[in-house]
Every structure is written in structure tokens, then in C-alpha cells.
Amino acid sequence: MAPALEDPISIAGLDVPNRLYRAPLLECAGEGPDAVDVLREELEPAAASGVGLVCQGASPVREDTGHVAPNMTSFADREFVRGLRPLTDAIHDHGARILAQLDHGGIRSLETWHAAYREERSAPEQLAVSPPPTPLKLLDAAGVLSYDARVLSTEEVYELAADFGRCAEHAVAAGYDGVHIAGANMGIVQQFLSPFYNARDDEFGGSLGERVRFLEVVHEEIRERVGDDVPVVTKVPAETASPPFVRSRLSVADGVRIARRLEAVGFDALVPVEVSVFWDMSLIRGEYPERAWSDAQFREGYREAFGGRIRPRLVALAHRLHARSQSFDPAWNDSFCARVKEAVSVPVLAEGGIRRRTQMDRLLATGRCDMVGMGRPFYAEPRIAARFLRPEGDETDAAGRSREGDAEATCENCNNCTVPQVTGAPGVCRTPSVLKETGKLRKEGAYESAETDDRGA
Structure with a gap:
């Protein structure tokens, strides 16, 4: 019998109460004394409304490099991460589980594209898997991006993998139930996996198996520090959304091969995602964000990020043009998830464009995945799970409407x-x-869960 969204699932012994999860998003909580409060405000409503698993967004494994956006929350400082215990306790109090997503941006980091960030640092460090490929060199020559990359030596690759292990140890000590490796979205893990970026001639470059080696070492470092009982999850990319002129890229077949290899290594769950080799609209898909680009309150911030008055306009124009080829596609990772699900026995998590309860039911019923996640909808509805999950024995929501409909x-x-x-x-x-x-919906009580009713909130 096919599982329902409300059915529990176990990930390497971690019992998750249902199969709906909050996908990783940027929380922009920073690293100040109020970071834990910001994270609680961002993440706790998802758990309180019934979601089974919360994935905290990309947390850099180093304090000074590898941040892909401002105000990210690094897990490099043990004492700081220990201070996040109130967050994990709060998530657990609601019966949910929480994973920390660990990340390093490589040459996608702030050092590459954020003008003010570069100016504030006399020698910003851009860590690269290999020298930037030709299309990126052309963007550098045109002044769109700024590359002064330092290619990691073999020894430095091992040091970076050790940083992932140390941050995993910090997370588990702070009460996180497991770790989630940011293996896509053009971060450094994807850069190691991708033939577009990886031209190394040591053990970390060459064949697909050799390009997977970095993830293998990351897994070894994590296991050495947290043991075998802590779930380790990773995204698995396929670069199907790349522009046609990019010939060297990860196909879906490559993604399936990577998934098989990672299961053999010991990863406990996989998240297949179709991405680009570039940081572009394929990451989010959907409409061109007219309101965001025209909003006066962000104008100065765009100038600081991209430099001057003209560049933000050029970036917005490029954004508008690319949005036309990356329109929203419901459940866009559907077929890739199905291929991976057929190839592995560990849980497969599906995300990307999942917006309806019927989509979730179909993905689970047809065996395309074991859990379903949403990301951006949580920005609009922090307690959205209350509308999607059906309490046992209750076919109506808090407002008395039938849950048989398509939320x-x-x-x-x-x-x-x-x-x-x-x-x-x-x-x-x-x-x-x-x-x-x-x-x-809020006035109608649609976001009131059974837990809310029990507490009288």
C-alpha cells in the first residue's frame, strides 16, 4: 500500500512523524546574538503546524569564505552553534525533526559577485575546484563578475571536507537530528561533481567516480565525528537546465549514477534536483520578480551588491530575459526523482515546484519519492502544513472545511x-x-493545527 503524507518514515533510524518537510531556504538570520530568535521565528511555525521535518537553510562551513548571500549563519564556531539549542529544542517540542544544511559556495560566493563585500576586504578569498571555465572568464572580462580564484590543492580539499565534518559535529552537539549537504545550486559540492567546473587531475577530478570523491571524503569526515547513527542527507544534481552551449554537464543519467554511488558510500537519503551550471532562474523558476526589482527600499542594497547604478539594471534585465525560459513547472524534479527512486533503496526526497496536496499524493502513490518538500510557500505561509496535513480521524480543517479537496x-x-x-x-x-x-485564510482559522487547539493558542 502506498504511503500517505501523514504516515511516519524512518531515515537511518530517525523517526519522522510524517512525510512533509520544509525544504532548505535562506533564513538570513546572521550570526549575531539574536540569530537564534530569528531562526525560531522563521522555522518554529513550520514545526508547530505539523510538518515532520525542518531543513534549516544553507549554513557555511567557514566563517570568512564560502557565503553565497549576506547574513548567512555559519556553523564554524562551536560556541555560537551551541547557542542554537533553544531552536532545536523548540522544534522537538512540536514533535518535528530538524536537519542543518551545510554549504560552501566556492566560486559562487560573495567574493565573486557582491561589489561591496569585495571592497570591504583587501584580499577576498575565492576558493575554486579548478580555474573558472571559459564562459565565466568572459563574464569576468566583461565586468559582470569578478574572479580571482585560488584553486584548492589536494591537501586543502581534505581540509575543506574536514570543515564539513566539524560543522556536523557542532550541529549534532546543539541538538540537530542530522545534516543535509548542499550538493546543488552551483555550490562547491556541485562544482566538484560537474565536468563544467571540475578539470582537476588529482584524485578529485577526472571520471564521474573521481568527481564524487569529494562527497565521499565529506561523508567520511562527518561519520568520524558524529558516528553512524546520525542521518546524513545530500542533494544530487543533474544539470539539465544548462544553456545549450554548455556541452560538459551532468545529465540525468549521471545524476542517477551519482545517487547509486552515494548510497553505496553510506548517505542515508537523497534529494535529486535539476539545476543549471549557472546561478540563474533555474534555481527558483517562475515569474520575473517585478515588484522586488522596482522596490525603492532595496535600491541602495542592489547598488552595493552589484556596484553602481547601471549594473543592477543589467542584472535585472538578464533576470527578466532568463525568466522567459524558466517559467514555473509544477514538480519539476518529478522524473529525476522517479529515476533515482528506482535505482536506490534509501529514502528519496522530492522538492521543487510542489504546490498542491494532490501532487504530493501522486508523488507518494506512484513511488516517485518517500517525502515531499516545499520551500518558497513557507515564506508566504509559515504554518502551511496545517492546511496540507489531515489529522487522524478528522477530514476537516480548523475552519470546518473538507480536507478531501485539493489544498x-x-x-x-x-x-x-x-x-x-x-x-x-x-x-x-x-x-x-x-x-x-x-x-x-488566517482569519478563517486555516492555520490552526490540532496542536494549536490543544494549547489554546
Whole structure:
């Protein structure tokens, strides 16, 4: 019998109460004394509304390099991470589980694209798997990006993998239930995996098996520090959304081979995602975020990020043009997840464009995945799980409406929540039509879960 969204699942012995999870997002909580409060405000509502698993967004494994956006929360400092215990305790109090996603941006980091960040640092360090490929060199020559990359030596690759292990140890000590490796979205893990980026001639470059070697060492470092009982999850990329002129890239077949290899290594769950070799609209898909680019409150932040007055306009123009080829595609990782699910026995997690309860039911019923996740909809509806999950023996929601219908996220995939994050702004919904609908649902009690009723909140 096919599992239902409400059914529990075990990931390497970690019991998760249901199969709905909050996918990793940028929280932009920073590393100040109020970071834990910001994270609680961002993440706890998901757990309180019933979601089974919360994935905290990309946390850099180094304090000074590898941050892909302003105000990220690094896990490099043991004492700082220990101070996040109130967050993990709060998630557990609601019966949910939480994973820390660990990341390093490589040559996608702030040092490459954020003008003010570079100016503030006399010698910003851009860590690279290999010298930047020709298309990126051309963007550098045109002044769009700035590359002064330092290619990691073999010894430095091992040191970077050890940083992932140390940060995993910090996370587990702070009460996180496991770790999630940011293996896609053009971060350094994808850069190791991708033939577009990886031209190394040591043990970490060459064949697909050799390019997977970095993830193998990361896994070894994590296991050495946290043992075998802590779930280790990773994204698995396929670069299908790459522009046609990019010939060297990861195909879906390559992604399936990577998945098989990672299962053999010992990864406990996999998240297949179709991405590009570039940091572009394929990461988020949907409409061009007109409101975000035109909002006066972010104008100065865009100038600081991209430099001057002209470059932000050029970036916005490129964004508008690329959005036309990356329109929203419901459950866009569907077929890739199905291929991986057929090839491995560990849980497969599906995310990317999942917005309806019927989509979730279909993905689970047809065996395409074992869990389903949403990302951006949580910006608009932090307690969205209360609308999607059906309490045992209860076929109506808190407002008395039948749950037999097709619950759908209010998110319009307009991306007005994401673009301001380049200025360090938090990811929140800024679209009036969506805010109006969520306000209506809130008044109707749609976000009240059984837990809320029990506590009288």
C-alpha cells in the first residue's frame, strides 16, 4: 500500500512523524546574538503546524569564505552553534525533526559577485575546484563578475571536507537530528561533481567516480565525528537546465549514477534536483520578480551588491530575459526523482515546484519519492502544513472545511521573496495578492493545527 503524507518514515533510524518537510531556504538570520530568535521565528511555525521535518537553510562551513548571500549563519564556531539549542529544542517540542544544511559556495560566493563585500576586504578569498571555465572568464572580462580564484590543492580539499565534518559535529552537539549537504545550486559540492567546473587531475577530478570523491571524503569526515547513527542527507544534481552551449554537464543519467554511488558510500537519503551550471532562474523558476526589482527600499542594497547604478539594471534585465525560459513547472524534479527512486533503496526526497496536496499524493502513490518538500510557500505561509496535513480521524480543517479537496499553496511563484536576499533582507512574501489570500485564510482559522487547539493558542 502506498504511503500517505501523514504516515511516519524512518531515515537511518530517525523517526519522522510524517512525510512533509520544509525544504532548505535562506533564513538570513546572521550570526549575531539574536540569530537564534530569528531562526525560531522563521522555522518554529513550520514545526508547530505539523510538518515532520525542518531543513534549516544553507549554513557555511567557514566563517570568512564560502557565503553565497549576506547574513548567512555559519556553523564554524562551536560556541555560537551551541547557542542554537533553544531552536532545536523548540522544534522537538512540536514533535518535528530538524536537519542543518551545510554549504560552501566556492566560486559562487560573495567574493565573486557582491561589489561591496569585495571592497570591504583587501584580499577576498575565492576558493575554486579548478580555474573558472571559459564562459565565466568572459563574464569576468566583461565586468559582470569578478574572479580571482585560488584553486584548492589536494591537501586543502581534505581540509575543506574536514570543515564539513566539524560543522556536523557542532550541529549534532546543539541538538540537530542530522545534516543535509548542499550538493546543488552551483555550490562547491556541485562544482566538484560537474565536468563544467571540475578539470582537476588529482584524485578529485577526472571520471564521474573521481568527481564524487569529494562527497565521499565529506561523508567520511562527518561519520568520524558524529558516528553512524546520525542521518546524513545530500542533494544530487543533474544539470539539465544548462544553456545549450554548455556541452560538459551532468545529465540525468549521471545524476542517477551519482545517487547509486552515494548510497553505496553510506548517505542515508537523497534529494535529486535539476539545476543549471549557472546561478540563474533555474534555481527558483517562475515569474520575473517585478515588484522586488522596482522596490525603492532595496535600491541602495542592489547598488552595493552589484556596484553602481547601471549594473543592477543589467542584472535585472538578464533576470527578466532568463525568466522567459524558466517559467514555473509544477514538480519539476518529478522524473529525476522517479529515476533515482528506482535505482536506490534509501529514502528519496522530492522538492521543487510542489504546490498542491494532490501532487504530493501522486508523488507518494506512484513511488516517485518517500517525502515531499516545499520551500518558497513557507515564506508566504509559515504554518502551511496545517492546511496540507489531515489529522487522524478528522477530514476537516480548523475552519470546518473538507480536507478531501485539493489544498494549494497561496505562493504565486513570483519570486519577489528571493531577489531582495542579495541585499541581506529576509525571505518573506511581498506580493499583495498573496498576502491578501493568506490573511483571509488566517482569519478563517486555516492555520490552526490540532496542536494549536490543544494549547489554546
